[in-house]
Amino acid sequence: MKLAIILFNLLFSIFVLAGGSLVGNGSGVSEQNIIFAYSALIDSIDQCISGPNCGLTDLELTQLQKIRAVRLANASRSNVIQFVSESQSPEFFELSVIEQHRIAKTGLTSDSPIYFNSDVLYLSDGVAEIDFPLATAILIHEVGHQAGNPDHAFLDGIGAKIRYALTSKQVTYNLSVDSDRNSIQIFNYGSLTIRSQAFLTTSKAKVSLGHRIGGALNCSSPDARIAGFEVWNGHWESAGQSGYRFTAWVRFSCLSAGQLQIQRADLGMNFNLNSEGDLELLDVGTKEAANP
Numbered sequence: 001m002k003l004a005i006i007l008f009n010l011l012f013s014i015f016v017l018a019g020g021s022l023v024g025n026g027s028g029v030s031e032q033n034i035i036f037a038y039s040a041l042i043d044s045i046d047q048c049i050s051g052p053n054c055g056l057t058d059l060e061l062t063q064l065q066k067i068r069a070v071r072l073a074n075a076s077r078s079n080v081i082q083f084v085s086e087s088q089s090p091e092f093f094e095l096s097v098i099e100q101h102r103i104a105k106t107g108l109t110s111d112s113p114i115y116f117n118s119d120v121l122y123l124s125d126g127v128a129e130i131d132f133p134l135a136t137a138i139l140i141h142e143v144g145h146q147a148g149n150p151d152h153a154f155l156d157g158i159g160a161k162i163r164y165a166l167t168s169k170q171v172t173y174n175l176s177v178d179s180d181r182n183s184i185q186i187f188n189y190g191s192l193t194i195r196s197q198a199f200l201t202t203s204k205a206k207v208s209l210g211h212r213i214g215g216a217l218n219c220s221s222p223d224a225r226i227a228g229f230e231v232w233n234g235h236w237e238s239a240g241q242s243g244y245r246f247t248a249w250v251r252f253s254c255l256s257a258g259q260l261q262i263q264r265a266d267l268g269m270n271f272n273l274n275s276e277g278d279l280e281l282l283d284v285g286t287k288e289a290a291n292p
């Protein structure tokens, strides 16, 4: 196996040298979903490890803990996720020593990069093929390989259960502006010790909002820190000439001296149409809930 991995690395080095534009970092909606899903992978895993465990078997749970450990160990590594065009390098996705899938591949060691095939990330009409839950399932599979497990079907099974857990907690709030469809998607993990994921998707871009929401929350005790939050009951409304406002309720937990305290707040996010007619986040604010 070691020889095979060395050969794989050698072949990849040759490809990088041969084609300067082989590896890229995509910036479309599918690519963003993959990058967000990778950055949120620990939280997506924890919803199934710390909560009612998503219907995982004991074997799957043990594997998921190994996947979590590899993701955590790679937290400070950059460029783990890379995008490669199959049409520009036709044999690249055939060369993998372990992976038959067309969409992504990696090696059986934790330092192997995860390569995504940038040719299969969109439908023919340009709509993103890979949403956040699917990206999470693919990454569970690939990080499972990085953790040393070569069993594609077993890893697919775990990925499917995490994907289902995410999809069942997804709430989408749509806003149509002229002919453009925009939406805010919220993924509440069902635990107040995990931070929800929130995204704004426009026709041109995808923006993560979760860290902005978390940054706008205030614990009543000054030495406490936010442990997690969930966003509920969202609404879009018009605000001024070209402005839009999204309001919602937030339930969050504050951790101080080992004690969790649950608080509530009203969330308000202001958006504006930029010069290109695309929806853009202006600011995020919270105030103490009227009826906590």
Ligand SMILES: [Zn+2]
Pocket: 098, 099, 100, 101, 141, 145, 151, 152
């Ligand atoms: Zn595989």
